[in-house]
Amino acid sequence: MVSNPFFVDDAKVDRMAEVRIKIQSDPYQEKVRYYSWHGYWREITTSTNPGSGLLGERLVRGFFPFKAEEIVETISKEFGDGGRIQLVFEGSDDEWQELNAICSEGPYASSFDAQRGECYLSNARDVLPEIIEVFKEIQPLVDDAISERRKVSDKIAKFTDVSSDIIPLCVLGNYSAGKSTFINALIGMEILPNGDEPVTARVFQIKRSKDRDRAIIQFSFGDRHYLLRFDLDGLMVNRDFAGDPFYDDLVSKTAQAGTSMAAQMNSALKTLNSYRQSEDGRRISDLISIEVPFSDTDPWPHDREFVIFDTPGSNSASNADHARVLREAMEGLSNGLPIFVAEYSSLDSTDNKKLYQEIEQIPAIDERFAMIVVNKADSADLPKGGFDDDEIGQIMHWSIPSTFTDKAFISSHRFSVWVRRTRANS
Structure with a gap:
């Protein structure tokens, strides 16, 4: 950590608040430490504060912004006595912004004063570009020096993966929950088949096309690789x-869908999905790669490359081995964001425990950042004004939210709302 020129004046703060708590976060080690003021900063430990909720594994380790509000709530319960609490924070600027927002608005604004401490950390996103450039310069020397040391080599490979600009989005959930519809909305084009029956029998890997008027679908049938090219009018026949x-039959069925890129890609993928196995034992590959233009009206950042994975339903037998296929497809990627799509009426179902266990075993997926998107909420007769705190608490303790994450996005024609364990942000 380095010094902050806008550090807290201890003597001045003593006159401002009777209770002072310091939060010290290290996002690189994913550790959080807590201190209370007694004329000096004394660390909160099991010896000084036995039974403190701040010392639970959840609030000591992990990604600070996801637990910042829970930390503030715990401090309020344990140290609040009706007066204001002075919070001093040492950590990165991004973490500080999250904490400051919680303490300056909403239910905690009247009981907390938050200030930056005398030490701080640079944001990873601010220093990473420079680190990557330095790493690229020295990598040839490093490769020569550690070629025989597998453990070091693996760690360097991992850094290369983590520092990549590729961001994987892995969409999971039961069939008919609306995964394909959700992805179609994300990319702004109806290319993925959707319906109440299982429509995704394979893992679709979807990337943004470099050209606004071109798209491709790649797959294998038996030992032959196929590449279907599309322009704005539809499939471009490959002589x-x-x-x-097989190809002629695929072209014939695709042509019946109309003359547009989206319609013919949708038809081609529907045909590939429905194909099982030829008489001679040939079958279509479990992974189908797609490149398609993403919507230019939605805020997709153009300095990042996104890869979306659409998976078979977790309760579908059409591809029981999809976890293996997904793991292989995500080889070389990291920090994957799992997005679980579910219907509101099925949030308390327990048939996705196995799926969560499979996710935990895929190195490229970071389950800490799991997100739940509640689809088809219009049919759930949701309250017009949104949820109150008790209803949010009940929702977040249902089976799927309590297993996967502490936040969900619910959307209907009446309202759209983020719900978290302790509050909702409309």
């Missing part, structure tokens, strides 16, 4: 495959 019965 290299002319005379191939």
Whole structure:
């Protein structure tokens, strides 16, 4: 940590608040430490504060912004006595912004004063570009020096993956929950088949096309690799495959869908999904790669590359081995964001425990950042004014939210709302 020129004046603060608590966060080690003021900063430990909720594993380790409000709530319960509490924070600027927002607005604004401490950390996103450039310069020397040391080599490979600009989004959930519809809305084009029956029998890997008027679908059938190219009018026939019965049949069915990129891609994917196995034992690959233009009206950042994975339903037998396929497809990626799509009426179902266990075993997926999107909320007769705190508490203790994450996004024609364990942000 380095010194902060806007550090807290201890003597001045003593006159402002009777209770002072310091939060010291290290996002790089994912550790949080707590101190209370007794004329000096004394660390809060099991010896000094036995039974303190701040010392639970959840509030000591992990990603600070996700637990900042729970930390403030715990401090309020344990140290609040009707007066104001002075919070001193040492950590990164992004973490400080989250904490300051919690203490300056909403239910805690009247009982907390938050200030930056004399030490702080630079945000990872601010220093990472420079670190990557330095790493690229020295990597040839490092590779030569550690070629025989597998453990070091693996760690360097991991850093290369983590520092990549590729952001994987892994969409999971039961069939008919609306995963494909959700992805179609994300990219702004109806390319993925959707319906009440299982429509995704394979893992779809979707990337943003470099050209606004071009798209491709890649897959294998038996030992032959196929590449379907599309322009704005639809499928561009590839003469290299002319005379191939499988390809000719696919082209014929695709052409019946109309003359547009989206309609013909949708038809081609529906045909591939429905195909099982030829008489001679050939089958379509479990992974289908797609490149398609993303919506230019939605705020997709153009300095990042996104890869979306659409998976078979967790309660579908159409591809029982999809976890293996997904793991192989995400090889070389990291920090994957799992997005679980569910219907409001099924949030308390327990048939996704196995799916969560599978997710935990995929190195490229970071379950800490799991998100739940509640689909088809219009049919759930939700309250017009949104949820109160008791209703939010009940929702977040249902089976799926309590297993996967502490936050969910619920959308209907009446309202859209983020719900978390302790508050909702509309």
